Amino acid sequence: SAVISQKPSRDICQRGTSLTIQCQVDSQVTMMFWYRQQPGQSLTLIATANQGSEATYESGFVIDKFPISRPNLTFSTLTVSNMSPEDSSIYLCSVVLQQNTEAFFGQGTRLTVV
Amino acid sequence: GESVGLHLPTLSVQEGDNSIINCAYSNSASDYFIWYKQESGKGPQFIIDIRSNMDKRQGQRVTVLLNKTVKHLSLQIAATQPGDSAVYFCAENRPGNTGKLIFGQGTTLQVKP
Known part of the structure; x- marks a missing residue:
């Protein structure tokens, strides 16, 4: 298994500002992902965080809005840029240790934009 | 398009009873499925x-x-x-061994004492 720590656990931000969310894993992992969970909704994949290269974004998500860093195999950051109230969601970091095995999730960062 | 859906948004059961949560998936090429509790x-x-x-x-x-014939998954x-008591999600591993998951909409399970 993997233990994933996210910071902050929650934040309230002003519109137009940016927030960087950190994800720390207790072991080296190849596959790391960021998901968004809008209020009362399911999880949607934002991007794959690639170590040493640019993240791979899913349809509907762009680097300018959600820049991602992955400096090593245990750490990643997701920035939510130029926030609007529509960005209010839970943002979740996830890792997969081996292909075709379960994903482990952090506790999430609950973001409220006012 | 690809989707994994759940039939009921809320399921209410009596403590001690059995619960069944259903999920339908659309991609017949999917080969790995997971149930999560949130x-x-x-x-x-x-x-x-599975x-x-x-x-x-x-x-x-x-x-x-797992019923591959009708692309149906259930959790008992x-x-x-x-x-x-929680929200339960089914997730489908996107074909291609990428580690990416497609989540269903979720079912809220309420357990009555």
Whole structure:
């Protein structure tokens, strides 16, 4: 298994500002992902965080809005840029240790934009 | 397009009864499925998984059934307890061994004492 720590656990931000969310894993992992969970909704994949290269974004998500860093195999950051109230969601970091095995999730960062 | 859906948004059961949560998936090429439990304020927690070469898999008080013919997945919880109250998601591993998951809409399980 993997233990994933996210910071902050929650934040309230002003519109137009940016927030960087950190994800720390207790072991080296190849596959790391960021998901968004809008209020009362399911999880949607934002991007794959690639170590040493640019993240791979899913349809509907762009680097300018959600820049991602992955400096090593245990750490990643997701920035939510130029926030609007529509960005209010839970943002979740996830890792997969081996292909075709379960994903482990952090506790999430609950973001409220006012 | 690709989607994994759940039939009922809320399921209410009596403590001690069995619960069945259903899920339909659309991609016949998917080969790995996972059930997650999400409690309020927490991230999804792995419950049980099943690969496409199996029809049934049992865990502790939980059973997952896979019907590839109709692309249907179900989670059965035996002797449901108050601690089982949560939102349950099925997830489909996107074909290609990428580690990416497609989640269903979720079913809220309410356990009445």
